[in-house]
Amino acid sequence: MPAFAARAPAKAILFGEHAVVYGRPAIAVPVTQVQARASVMAEPMAPTGRVWLEAPEVGLNCDLDALPVDHPAQILVRGLLQALAIDHLPALRMRINSTIPIAAGLGSGAAVSVAALRALSAFLGHPLDDERVSALAFQVEKAYHGTPSGIDNTVITYARPLYFVQAQPFELLKVAEPFTLVIADSGVTSSTAAAVAGVRARWQAEPERYEALFEEIAVLVNAAKETIESGVPEKLGPLMDENQQALQKMGVSSPELERLVEAARKAGAWGAKLSGGGQGGNILALVPPQQGETIASALIQAGAVRTITSVVQASSG
Numbered sequence: 001m002p003a004f005a006a007r008a009p010a011k012a013i014l015f016g017e018h019a020v021v022y023g024r025p026a027i028a029v030p031v032t033q034v035q036a037r038a039s040v041m042a043e044p045m046a047p048t049g050r051v052w053l054e055a056p057e058v059g060l061n062c063d064l065d066a067l068p069v070d071h072p073a074q075i076l077v078r079g080l081l082q083a084l085a086i087d088h089l090p091a092l093r094m095r096i097n098s099t100i101p102i103a104a105g106l107g108s109g110a111a112v113s114v115a116a117l118r119a120l121s122a123f124l125g126h127p128l129d130d131e132r133v134s135a136l137a138f139q140v141e142k143a144y145h146g147t148p149s150g151i152d153n154t155v156i157t158y159a160r161p162l163y164f165v166q167a168q169p170f171e172l173l174k175v176a177e178p179f180t181l182v183i184a185d186s187g188v189t190s191s192t193a194a195a196v197a198g199v200r201a202r203w204q205a206e207p208e209r210y211e212a213l214f215e216e217i218a219v220l221v222n223a224a225k226e227t228i229e230s231g232v233p234e235k236l237g238p239l240m241d242e243n244q245q246a247l248q249k250m251g252v253s254s255p256e257l258e259r260l261v262e263a264a265r266k267a268g269a270w271g272a273k274l275s276g277g278g279q280g281g282n283i284l285a286l287v288p289p290q291q292g293e294t295i296a297s298a299l300i301q302a303g304a305v306r307t308i309t310s311v312v313q314a315s316s317g
């Protein structure tokens with residue numbers, strides 16, 4: 001039997017992280033320069049039902065049954081079997097490789113889930129459509145992250161820029177003019193679940209202040225959507241700066257992230273902000289296309305451990 005392989009990209013949240021957990025809109029884009037890949041092949045010599053997992057980047061090389069029942073791989077396989085109404089698997093080997101930095105706000109977990117669900121369902125002869133892939137990846141995100149909005153699994157499954165409101169059909173964005181992002185990794189790993197829980201605790205303590213910040217962010221997200229659709233991308237810069245200020249007030253920035261945001265602006269970026277859960281992970285800088293390289297070097301000088309330059313291509317939505 002041949003191997004079945006599938007890929008999924010990383011993602012970046014352009015506007016609206018955290019507020020999206022509270023029903024406000026957000027905008028996310030795929031980042032295809034880094035990817036997760038899953039391949040599944042039959043193991044005819046192994047006992048029926050044995051699922052062998054290999055994920056060298058996270059040091060996994062074991063039988064699925066050896067993992068705790070709440071491990072994301074267990075949740076994913078159980079969820080898939082239930083969705084396909086299959087009660088047992090043939091013996092198989094699944095290999096996961098990913099170039100997406102882990103715990104860095106780029107959606108590595110959701111990308112692994114999407115790639116694995118696609119490869120495994122194709123191997124079983126029941127390839128899932130995008131809607132079911134995204135829904136199952138969301139189940140894994142929920143078990144892993146607590147209260148995810150669903151934006152990561154959605155943008156990673158559809159691999160298109162989108163405008164997202166929790167529990168509503170998402171909207172593919174019309175991108176009138178391409179724009180260039182430099183994504184810079186602070187090198188500080190951070191847990192999205194912890195960042196989201198921190199915001200929740202502060203929101204509970206000061207609901208009015210936090211609701212006002214979420215509202216402020218919603219206005220920025222809607223202005224950004226119009227700007228992307230009407231095609232003057234440099235106008236997104238000030239909106240990113242304002243979004244960053246609101247995130248800072250919410251307590252999800254950090255000295256490392258602030259240093260990178262500042263360095264990007266000084267080197268000529270039109271705007272910059274953290275992306276994802278924050279308190280570590282990556283920043284995004286919106287850059288004049290011809291200045292991408294200079295700004296990326298300035299970010300490395302300011303302490304970034306790596307940069308990715310990604311062009312959001314024009315699309316009709």
Ligand code: PMV
Pocket residue numbers: 013016017018019020021104105106107147148149150151152192196275276277278
């Ligand atoms: O840190 P990431 O890439 O998983 O992004 C999380 C985005 C949040 O808005 C903070 C949480 C969510 O589920 O939307």
